[in-house]
Amino acid sequence: MEPTLDLHQSKGIAPAQRATLGGEGVPALLRTLPLMNGLPDTVKLAFAAHCQLVPVKRGDVIFAGGDKARNLYIINRGWVKIARETLDGSEAVLDVFCDGQLFGEQAVFSEGHVYTATATAVDDTVLLVLPLPLFLTHLQKEPALALGLLRTLAGRQRLRDMELESRTLKNAPQRIGCFLLRLCPLVQPAGEVVIHLPYDKTLLAGQMGMQPETFSRALSRLKSDLALGIKGSSITVSDMRALRQYACGGCSGTYPCQELRAGS
């Protein structure tokens, strides 16, 4: 088990990657992030002045559940898994985030500002690291920031609701089908659609609450039922309508799966 990274003294921070006020070093992320929408420029600049771009490597633990929280994180590039682990080594994957998404915000409201889950880079990743105290200060003063965070949390909540529904009502092949739908572009080209699985199948399995073996078998079942083409992590869907019906026939229907994506 690798020790949690202490990003405050991370040796990985090259000076050129320090955010500066105006230059190319300032993450465009901060300006375009939905979370920061409507925030006065002065606040964005204050954030920019105090945040850092930090690279982490595949497998690195960014923080662990129970750690005292020092930072919030925004993914500049890469993939991060949020999971809770038990003593006996099994884990429950709560989220898998990618570019532009915020994580660590659980600590804002937890007792004693500790993280409530563990964040691990599942690929080489560049993080924008925002000091928690700074964020807390502005959260009190800037309604726009509170509203942005509300929007973010509300989006998460919707995804969780859907996941809970999925786990309750669907079997493994259907859950996978639903996941595939959410990977599709909203406006599909006519004819075949090619879906690229964003990370390894073991993690996909974990995210959907099943074992890797189950995932493998369920996917091949999906393949034979819907005549999918599967080549490594590329999946070709010839009949989207059939996929939708297969995966979401048992959904609540309030929210077609394709409308639901992780918001930032």
Added chain:
Amino acid sequence: MEPTLDLHQSKGIAPAQRATLGGEGVPALLRTLPLMNGLPDTVKLAFAAHCQLVPVKRGDVIFAGGDKARNLYIINRGWVKIARETLDGSEAVLDVFCDGQLFGEQAVFSEGHVYTATATAVDDTVLLVLPLPLFLTHLQKEPALALGLLRTLAGRQRLRDMELESRTLKNAPQRIGCFLLRLCPLVQPAGEVVIHLPYDKTLLAGQMGMQPETFSRALSRLKSDLALGIKGSSITVSDMRALRQYACGGCSGTYPCQELRAGS
């Protein structure tokens, strides 16, 4: 299937139940609610002036998923189930709320302000009904309200995370054990603890994502494994330590189950 109540024209609102500015009709709820913490009295009074106390009966549908949202709701007394239903009649229970808890807030951030799940009274219930537009107006202007809602949503999120972990890592008897722990007072008397199930076992089963039959069998397994006393909806636990170990041995441990309760 009963039609959704239209609480705007509900015949159930007796004049005496209309909230007034200063009198005994004003729900003390509004003053003490954590959600409203730190809110200026003027805003609380504005809310009080425009909200209504509305009784609903067991089984009434308060709103349905997909409905255009008119109101937020706070439970004055009673129990409300939040669930998503499929066309074929099965449902996934997302939450079961009681006194002092807010629901319907999903609509604040959903596309077009629609509810994303269905709310049903599972017992005779009195609701405090707050017009959504009024709430939205103040949400923009009052940082304290945004922060209160953030706290509420963050608490929900934690419960969802735990539920997801529970579904992923635990079997039926353990999930029930975990639920029982959360019903216990935090400081327990030495010796036996008597737990009262708050509503019927079918709903409990649904809330934990299992069938009533499975719940029944799992509970009796728990009974024989831990020497519980079960009489109707009263459960006597003689060995709390054993229950904790049984139910939460496989938890992530970041959050002992007993610390987690639904916040308002």
Added chain:
DNA sequence: CGAGGTGTTGAAAGTGCTCAAATGGCGTGG
């Protein structure tokens, strides 16, 4: 080439679900 990680496949064992039927409590109407 060998090692390790990733993914697939097979067989056996659980675990929970479905369907069916019995039990028991409770309120209503007689």
Added chain:
DNA sequence: CCACGCCATTTGAGCACTTTCAACACCTCG
């Protein structure tokens, strides 16, 4: 007060799905 019917709960039997354990194929990297 009792009989009845309704509903929640329990119990049984069989089945479907998922997990577990084991073995193997495949790929990449050193």
